[in-house]
Amino acid sequence: MEINALINHNDIHTSPTAERFYRLQLARQQRPHWHLNAHRAPELPREQNIRIRALREDAYMSYAAIREATGASDKQIQYALTTPLTPRTNRRSRKPSRFTDEEKDRITRPLNDDPIARKLNWLDLKLYLKGSKHWKDTAFTTAMRAAGFSRQVPPRRIKLTVCDEPLYRTSERDTG
Template identity: 75%
Template sequence: MSYEAIRKATGASIKQIQYALTTPLTPRTDRRGRKPSQFTDEEKHRIARAFSDDPIARKLKWEDLRWYLEGFDRFKDQAFITAMRDAGYQRKVLPRRIKLTPAHMQARLAFAREQLALRPRPEDWEKVAFSDETWATNSHMWKRWLTVHEVEDIEAWASIRQKPHGWMFWAIICGAVKAGSFVWEKEYGGINSEKYQRYIVPIDYQFIMEKREQGTPVVFQHDNASSHVSNATRAYMTGLGIEQLTWPANSPDLNPIENVWFWMKNWIELNYDVEALSKTALRRAILAAWEAVPRDWLLQLAHSMPGRLQKIIDAEGKLIPY
């Protein structure tokens, strides 16, 4: 029978049918050979129905999901987590929807080849200052975790992404150095070329001049946001003597500071009750997380660049894990 025929005969949704037909019938065992906690067939159908009909259910951590769904209080937290995994579910970070055109991939490939020839050694990348900004909110969803079944495609849920509200945090890393940081104040409004030059570029300039006085020239990296690559910004930074690294579009996988954002957000969630943070407390938590970032790890991130570039080449310009 087709899925549609089964749906008409049973009244179940297509997702429930797909789940029922792809879930193993025999219990799985853990590494010690013990049977983990199991859902009954009725409980499996209820969970699948909740994920099909209620988007909130997919967003909740499993420790909270067992209280959100009525009738699962017979499980303790770890037993419920084990049962969810045994049923084929996973918690995944919802990916950014990054679309690469053939032109994007060719530009990324050319950049990787050029830079790997120019800076082939890990230590060569200690002289590149990487910058970026991130949004941080008082919600666990700032990383956009979702529950998906092993037969589902995480990309199919990209439409659930929500623009977060909180603080925009900007920073520079260079080798093992935290080269500068900035919290974008609410009264500044949206960012544009003029504001980028007024608030951010002076931090770049101060660090780069200090390194130059020490005899270490530094190249500055930022992505292709309009405020970064406008003619006015480029001319202004060139006039200040700041050498800028031309960056390929849609390439967060190449920027090691993206790893720093994930580290900081995990650190805050481990050390604070995120959802209870006021805006002021959240700001303090962001700065504390930045201060806690290990400097030796920053150096490892800088040294990872030749490997990242080689992966881009091997992938023919496609996105790589980061």
């Protein structure tokens, strides 16, 4: 009831929460929420980025002068001056593996057959396999991951110690 009374603009005394809600509703109606991507200026072509850089670095023009000369916005000018002219390559994309299918099979065969090889560290496993000493460590790790293996940290085990006293008391009947 209080919120409906506020929305209908009645002069009824209400709680501070309802008054705040009403003020927020009015503010939203007066100033609509804009999406960032809806009014984003298009990216400039490479030739225009080069022209903007030349105007800034060679002609020592200000942003306002560059804006008048090119018709670009301040954000477009700033983007043209701060980003590289050519797009960067994806740093995550790596070279294709140099391991052949035969070499990958030679890595996975002992892991599937020998239980001792499964417990070895990957760098020790590299030494365990014949003809694999010329491989780099990162290449071997990449080949292991490509073969479908992953590293697992073994669980910590509690070290057993010798105890002088028994952990539980026995009755006299149990001792003898």
